[in-house]
Amino acid sequence: MRRPELDPGAGPVRGRWAAVREPVLDGAGAVLLWSAMAVALLARPVDAGQSPATPAAYLWAAVIAAPFVVHRHFPLIAIGVSDLGLIGYSLGRYSAFPGYATFALVFAVALHAGRRRGLTAYLLGAVGLIGALLLQPAGVATASSWISTLLTLTVGWLAGENLRARRERRRHELDEARREAEQRADEARRLLQRRAEDERRAIAAERLRIARDLHDVVAHSMSVIAVQAGVAHHVADERPEAARAALSSIEVVAREGLVELRRMLGVLRSPDGTEDTDAAPTSPSEGLRDLDKLLSHFAATGLRVEVTDTGPAADLPPALDVSAYRIIQEGLTNVLRHGGPVAELSLFRTPARLRIEIHDAGRPAGSAPVTVGSGHGIAGIRERAALFDGRVRAEPEPGGGFRLSVELPVQAVAVG
Known part of the structure; x- marks a missing residue:
């Protein structure tokens, strides 16, 4: 919703005028x-029994009309004073009809x-006008005068x-419209805040996923390369044939690691989050079907893995x-x-869960670890689980x- 432009100088002037x-x-x-009333006093002829206009007539006319100034703040006082002026004017029996001011005053109140x-x-206005009509000379206040006077007062x-x-x-409708507009604006702000929060969470989750994948690919590849490089050196x-085999293993692992890195970089480069076919290969992501190839990499480094499989994991x-x-x-x-x-x-594969266990007896006494890790391996495993x-x-x-024991419900739905 576009906010209306305001003139900086219009506000104070408008406030002073209000x-x-x-x-x-x-x-x-x-x-x-x-x-x-003054024009009527000057122009209207004097009927039988009526008095000509005098300064007192104009003063009484002022008493009848002046209360209009305060009718907003003192409405009953204004109509009372005007009635008194009406009676005083009628006692003088002047020719001009004084009821117009009363009509206007009753309407305004x-x-x-x-x-x-x-x-x-x-x-109160009706009482004043009735009194004024009763004080008129004989023949001036007719039945028509009575009817028209009271009818005009009622209409006013x-x-x-x-x-x-x-x-x-109308004011109530405007207030309702203003409240509804404020509610819609509040809802829009809350919606924008929720969307911004969802975007922040999605970005954080995506960064975490990328960090996990990079760690898995790079840590595994670098660990195998470090071990094989150490073997080749010794x-x-x-x-020399063993050194060549170690170097060949390093080449294979390095190439596979580069393939994985290109795949992730292709996803990052694409606008919609899908793989960029120009930068990433189209081969599917690795899964348990590639377990034998993974174990062969570890076997080439000297780590022998004994596998116990108690259920198909293809589904x-x-x-x-x-x-x-x-x-x-x-x-x-x-x-x-x-x-x-x-x-x-x-x-261990059952219809409801998949359990993974990895156990080793430890390195021989006095031997040092082959490589030093980043310390994020177990944390990454916990995040994936x-x-x-x-x-x-x-x-x-x-x-x-x-x-290491990891239990994964098969029916769970991954997020991200």
């Missing part, structure tokens, strides 16, 4: 009422002072009451299949860095070694 507008309008109304005060002003009161009711209804002179949801593969990759990489030369990998409401247990064994 403060003086009502007194100016009411004063002008009183002057016009008095002027109309009904318009500005509310229903109850408007009705009271109408009754009803017109003021009707206009006031319409103004209140046997280069005595066993896993794609996201769970990839995460299970990454969990095994990271768990065996941790064994390669810190554990012994033998690792036990167990996969949490996406599926899975549970992770990672702890050293009492007799040495380390055991």
Whole structure:
């Protein structure tokens, strides 16, 4: 919604005019009422029994019209004073009809002072006009005069009451529209805040996913490369064929790592979050079907993995299949860095869950870890398992070694 432009200099001027507008309008109304009576006093002929205009007539006319100035703040006092002026004017029996000011005053009070005060002003005005008609000379106040006077007074009161009711209804509608607009604006702000928060959470989740994938790919590849490079360095002179095999393994692992990196960079480069076919290969993401190739990489580094498989895992949801593969990759990489030369990998598959266990007996006494890790491996495993409401247990064994146990519900839905 576009906010209307405001003139910086218009506000104070408009506020000052609002403060003086009502007194100016009411004063002008009183002057016009008095002027109309004064013109009638000058122009209207004197009938039998009536008195010619004198200065007192104009003064009484001022008393009748002047209360119009204060009718907004003192409506009943205004109509009472005007009635007194009406009676005093009628006692003088002047020729000009004085009821026009009373009509205008009753209309204005009904318009500005509310229903109850408007009705009271109408009754007081009727009393004043009846008194004025009763004081007229014989033959001046006819039946037509009575009917027209009371009818005009009633019409003035009803017109003021009707206009006031319409103004209140319009004001109420504007207030309702303003409240609805404010509610819509509040809802729009809350919606924008929720969207911004959802975007922030999505960005944070995507950054975490990218960090996990980068860690899994780079940590595994670098660990294998470090081990194989160390083997090649130590046997280069005595066993050149073993050094060549280690270098060949380094080449394969490095190429596969670059493929994974290109795939992730292709996703990051594409506007819609899908793979960029110009930068990323079209091969599917790795899963448990690639477990044999993964184990061969570790075997080439000297880590022997004994596998126990108690159920088919080919029907896993794609996201769970990839995460299970990454969990095994990271768990065996941790064994390669810190554990012994033998690792036990167990996969327990049931219709409701997939359980992964990796256990090693530890490195021989006095030997140092092959590589130093980043410290994010177990944390990454926990984050991947949490996406599926899975549970992770990672702890050293009492007799040495380390055991990693991950349980993943098969029916869980991954987020991100």
